[in-house]
Amino acid sequence: MATAQQKLTAKELKIRITNNSKLYKTNIDKAYSELNGLLKQSVILKDSISEMKLLDRKCRYFYGKNMMDSLIITSENLQKKSHLYKDIYFEAMSNIYIAETYSINKFPDKAISYLNSAYKLLQKGDPNSERIFYAKSNVLNSFANIYLDKNQPKEAAKKIYEEIESGKQLKNKNERDNFQYLNYANLANIYSQYNIDSAYHYAKKSILIKPGDVADDKSMIDNYSVIGKVYKDKKNYESSIKNFHKALYISKKDGTEINANQIYHSLKEIYEILNVKDSANFYGAKIEQYELKTLKSKYNSLQEVINKDKKEQENSQNPFWYWVIPALAAIGTTLFFTYKRKNKNTITETETKPDINLSEAYHDLMELLEKRDPAFMFAFENIYPDFSKKLLAKSSDLQQSEIEFCALLKMKLTTKEIAKISFIETRTVQNKKYRIRKKLDIPQNVDIYYWIDQI
Structure with missing residues (x-):
C-alpha cells in the first residue's frame, strides 16, 4: 500500500482529495479513514495546500464526532502549519477550532480571544475571496456557539442573523440557498431554547430551502431534532418520536454525533411518559455510553487546554489557574466514579448473563x-x-x-x-x-x- 501511495502524482493526489471531500458529505467515518494516507502523500509531495486542507478536514471530523481532545491537538497542528506556510484562511480556521474547544470546556473569554484573532487574520485577506467570506461566517457561527455555551441564546441568534444578512451577497442561487439552509437550521436550534414557534418556523424553512443535490447532514439532524422537540412540547409523542428517529438515522448514516445525546434524553423522557420501559431503558443505556465517552474526551481536551495555556502564560501570573485546576479535578473525579459505576454494572451483567442471548x-x-x-x-x-x-x-x-x-x-x-x-x-x-x-x-x-x- 505504501509503495502504491508513493507513486501518486500531484494530480492524482488532488483527485483523491476531491473524491474524499465528496465522500465526507455522505459518510464522515469512511472519509476519515482515508485522511492519514492522503496526509502522508501531501507531505511526500510537499503539497502544503493539500496538507492544510486535510488537517482542516480532520478538525471538522473531530468536531462532528464531539472528540474535543483530538480536535485541539489537530487544530494546533493546523495552526503551526498554516503559520509556517503563511496561509491566512487556514490559520484563521485553526483559531476557530481552538476557540470551540475552549468554549466547550467553559472558558468563554479564551474562546473569544481566539475568535478575535481569527477575524483579524481574515481582515488581511481579499474581501472578494469566497473562502475568506466563508471563514468569516464560521467566526460568526462560533461566536453563536459560545453564546449558547454561556446560556445566552438571544445573543447567539443575533450572530446567525448577521450570517444570514451576509449571505445576500452570494450571487449563485444554489450556493446562496445552501448557505442559508445551514443558517436557518442553526437559528432553529438556537430558538428551540426559548421560542418554540420560531424554532419550528426556521427548521421548516431550512428544510424547504435545502438544495436537492445537498446530502442530509448535521443541519438536517438539527432540523428534525428541533421539530421533534416542538412536537414533544405539544405532547404529540408519535410525531416527536418519528422526527427524532429521522435525526438519528441521518446521524448514523452520516457519522455525525454532536447532538445525539440531546435526542437520546428526549426519547428516554417520552418513553418514560408513555410507560414503555424497554425503550426508556434502551435510551438510558445510550445516554450512559455517550456521556462516558464524551467525559473522557472532555477530560483529555481540558488537559490539553491547560498545557496550551501554561505555555502561553508560564512567565506571568494568571488567575486562570485558580479555577481551571479545580475544574479539571472535578471532571476527573466525575469520570472516575462514572467509569467505576459503569464497570460495576458491566460486571454484574456479566455475572448474570455471560453471553448475548x-x-x-x-x-x-x-x-x-x-x-x-x-x-x-x-x-x-x-x-x-x-x-x-x-x-x-x-x-x-x-x-x-x-x-x-x-x-x-x-x-x-x-x-x-x-x-x-x-x-x-x-x-x-x-x-x-x-x-x-x-x-x-x-x-x-x-x-x-x-x-x-x-x-
Whole structure:
C-alpha cells in the first residue's frame, strides 16, 4: 500500500482529495479513514495546500464526532502549519477550532480571544475571496456557539442573523440557498431554547430551502431534532418520536454525533411518559455510553487546554489557574466514579448473563415490532451494529424503509409475518423482496434470506 501511495502524482493526489471531500458529505467515518494516507502523500509531495486542507478536514471530523481532545491537538497542528506556510484562511480556521474547544470546556473569554484573532487574520485577506467570506461566517457561527455555551441564546441568534444578512451577497442561487439552509437550521436550534414557534418556523424553512443535490447532514439532524422537540412540547409523542428517529438515522448514516445525546434524553423522557420501559431503558443505556465517552474526551481536551495555556502564560501570573485546576479535578473525579459505576454494572451483567442471548434478544425485538415501536431499528442495530453500513456499502441508494425491511428478513420473518406486522398485503411484501433483490444485485439462484443473513 505504501509503495502504491508513493507513486501518486500531484494530480492524482488532488483527485483523491476531491473524491474524499465528496465522500465526507455522505459518510464522515469512511472519509476519515482515508485522511492519514492522503496526509502522508501531501507531505511526500510537499503539497502544503493539500496538507492544510486535510488537517482542516480532520478538525471538522473531530468536531462532528464531539472528540474535543483530538480536535485541539489537530487544530494546533493546523495552526503551526498554516503559520509556517503563511496561509491566512487556514490559520484563521485553526483559531476557530481552538476557540470551540475552549468554549466547550467553559472558558468563554479564551474562546473569544481566539475568535478575535481569527477575524483579524481574515481582515488581511481579499474581501472578494469566497473562502475568506466563508471563514468569516464560521467566526460568526462560533461566536453563536459560545453564546449558547454561556446560556445566552438571544445573543447567539443575533450572530446567525448577521450570517444570514451576509449571505445576500452570494450571487449563485444554489450556493446562496445552501448557505442559508445551514443558517436557518442553526437559528432553529438556537430558538428551540426559548421560542418554540420560531424554532419550528426556521427548521421548516431550512428544510424547504435545502438544495436537492445537498446530502442530509448535521443541519438536517438539527432540523428534525428541533421539530421533534416542538412536537414533544405539544405532547404529540408519535410525531416527536418519528422526527427524532429521522435525526438519528441521518446521524448514523452520516457519522455525525454532536447532538445525539440531546435526542437520546428526549426519547428516554417520552418513553418514560408513555410507560414503555424497554425503550426508556434502551435510551438510558445510550445516554450512559455517550456521556462516558464524551467525559473522557472532555477530560483529555481540558488537559490539553491547560498545557496550551501554561505555555502561553508560564512567565506571568494568571488567575486562570485558580479555577481551571479545580475544574479539571472535578471532571476527573466525575469520570472516575462514572467509569467505576459503569464497570460495576458491566460486571454484574456479566455475572448474570455471560453471553448475548440471541433467543432473548430476538424475543425483545419481536415485542418492539408488535408494538410498532420506532425504537426497533436502534435495538436491532445494537445487536447488529454494522448491518445498515454493510447494506449501504452494497447499494448507497437504499431508503431507510428498505433497510428496515431487510432487518425483518435478517430476523427470518416469513412473507405472511412481515405482512401482518407491517399491515400490508402479502403481494406487497413479495414486490418489496423483488425490489430489494434487484437493488442489492442478489442472484436469482440465491435465497434472499441466506444472502441477508450473511450481512
